[in-house]
Amino acid sequence: MAPSGRQAGRPQPRLARALGGSRSAVSAPAVHAGARSGAGLGAVVKRVTHEPGYVLHRYDWSESSVIVEAFTRAHGRVALVAKGAKRPSSNFRPVLLPLQQLSLNWGGDAEIRTLRGAEWGGGQVMPTGDALLSGYYANELLMRLLAREDAHPRLFDAYAALVHVLASGQTEPLVAAALRTFELLLLRETGHLPALDAQTLTFAPLATDAAYRLVPEGGLRAAHADDGAWLAGAHWQALTGALADEAPFSATLQAVAQLPGDARASLRQQLRELLHYHCGVGTLRTRQLLMDIQALS
Template sequence: MARRGSRVHDEPAFVVHQHDWSESSLILDVFTRHHGRVVLVAKGAKRPTSQFRAVLLALQPLRLDWGGAPQQEVRTLKAARWAGGHVLPAGEALLAGFHLNELLLRLLPRDDPQPALFDAYAEAVRALAQGLPPAPRLRAFELLLLRAQGWLPDLGREAGTLRPLTPARRYRLVAEHGLLAHEGAGLSGAQWGALAQALAAADPWAALLTEAAEVLASAALRAELLPLLHYHSGVRRLYARELLREARRLLPASAPPLDASP
């Protein structure tokens, strides 16, 4: 990425959301490596002859050029190129990708650079396109996003007392407090400790998917993180989850189960 005056050149990015701006143009919400979430106008993007039409797709790695002062709320897209690397995720993996995008829209403020989080997002999308199990990647990204925003409590200590967790005891993650001891629900102290240790690694994304992979794949962790995501996003439901739930309802009884819920 290089900056030329008020123009940004060759910035790694993904389209997170888009909507119509006029009969021929689009407003894009993009997640970029060095500038965070940025809003761009793609003038003429809906015209049949526009070079943008085949490029501005969600969950595809892009390189973008845009112009406009940093303090402008909406800047102007100048060029967009597909960076290559993988095809568009399909089926359940596509819904999982939409879940990632919804998290970014609801939880990540604009113009807040998060290079490490961008790299984790890119790894998650690549894994979805390769057909790898979505659930561990979604949970890992949720943990990293919550931590990046300062909303993830210390996963190695009990809230209030600040005592180290007892490995065999179970704890619930409470949004306004942190980890609280609970009988029969939540995760064990050992499981929370594995997550805390992985998050403290030099490469937390890789550490989570190797050292804490079993915890990430558990439905129990999903149940612990979902209320925290709802609490900080200000919504009671995430729509990508609703789409997957509806897809499950419409499947015939003989169809294979959809196990990797967002």
């Protein structure tokens, strides 16, 4: 029989501090549409201003310009060309950094829009060390699992909360709990997370003291004797309740942080297998980089 979950208690002071300021205080962006000069009838140029966003990835487009993959609250993942961003005098050069909330302006109707302006939103410093690599890991997940122009405002808020935790110098266990929380919310928002309060194939409710395993192709099922990773039904039920909370990141972070150490490690393994399956890779690049660095230290 699997051990039952621990009773949820009050948030620990360190956890409460980590949650402070995790809600994104963002104003609604402005969207404008106007006829494009010289274009055919019905052609429209879309202009977006003051849109909260983060740089997920950037790569060269020309000798002086870069393509920026940005995650925005109202427009999802968008591709933007930052013309002249590689020039030393460019206003884009010091601003287009990862893990920093920005206010973005862009226009155009092509798949790759033209970045018109970018301003730093402030709020936190750049994460360092393992926290920085954890941020790159989250960015890689978003790049692999999000389609372009598919808005996920709740996921954007969860990502902003994760960045806040990474930048605030929290302990390794709390950073790990924040990553598990983000992974759960990402899988749910993209439709890859089955219901965690019943067995997926039989719809049978979970017994609190029984063991269940999350598998990529079968969802949640009763654990087998040779399963190396599983959680008690009580743990899955606690996560279900937290994910349904009005503040899902805060509630799920608390639920994950309150799991016993072996249960947190087991959850990490099961979520990793599920993410790799849906990303279509054996190992994510940032995960492999982190393992290589740890092997050298």
